[in-house]
Amino acid sequence: MFIYGFQWGVLGAAFATLLSRVFCTAVVFYYLRKPKQTIVIRDYLKIRPDIPLIVAIMAIGVPSGIENGMFQFGKLAVQSTVSTMGTVAMSAQAMTNIFENVNGIFGNSVGIGLMTIVGQCIGANRREEAKYYIVKLMGIAMVGTFVSCFLVLVITKPVTWLAGMEPKAAQMCFELVAAMTVIKPLVWVGAFGLPYGLRAAGDVKFSMIASVSIMWGCRVALGIFLVKVFQFGLIAVWIGMFADWIVRAVVFTARFVNGKWLYYKMS
16 A cells, blocks of 8 residues: 555555554553463563573573574675676565565474473473474474475465566576475474574574574575676575575584583573
């Protein structure tokens, strides 16, 4: 409505996003006031900081924040490389990124739920139970990711047509989504879902160092190398991304199997 109805262009997309965040915030504050739940917040003026608890949370949150920040800088580096390939490649990359975000929603959601479960198990010193739930929920996430990828592949061509993409860009996008549909269900859960469980156990420094190193080594450096040296074009970016996923999956699976993550319980 804002983009086409009011002719606001990019501002319309930004304003719609802002409204959605405001709406979500209002809903969260409304539900926090409901009496029949574990946490009820009504009088915000009575809230006081618990310094030891804040420090313990920051011990997990700061490394995770650094990891996410470096991840975003890496995405900027990749996007700057794509911007040199012309409008067709930029259009295909933008749409493919959207499809990749959509088919990852299920896996990410399972991972977020996994953090709570594993954190409770580790806090109660039930390590074997934590391992059990990680394996079980990762299996569910893998099946859900496969279904999500398949459904996104099915709608790719209709969506690119509705979006009015140029035929060459639409075909390039479809080919990238098809490649993603083959690779993502096999390795993405191990690369991004499994670390949720490791972080919940307090093993955040390893996750940060491994994620940042692999991100810049595979997704950024390898992708840019293939573009600049071998002139691979847009597919180079996704080869780097797929390499990132595969290496992450191997590293985090090895970390899970050796069991060191079980002994980083936060006080």
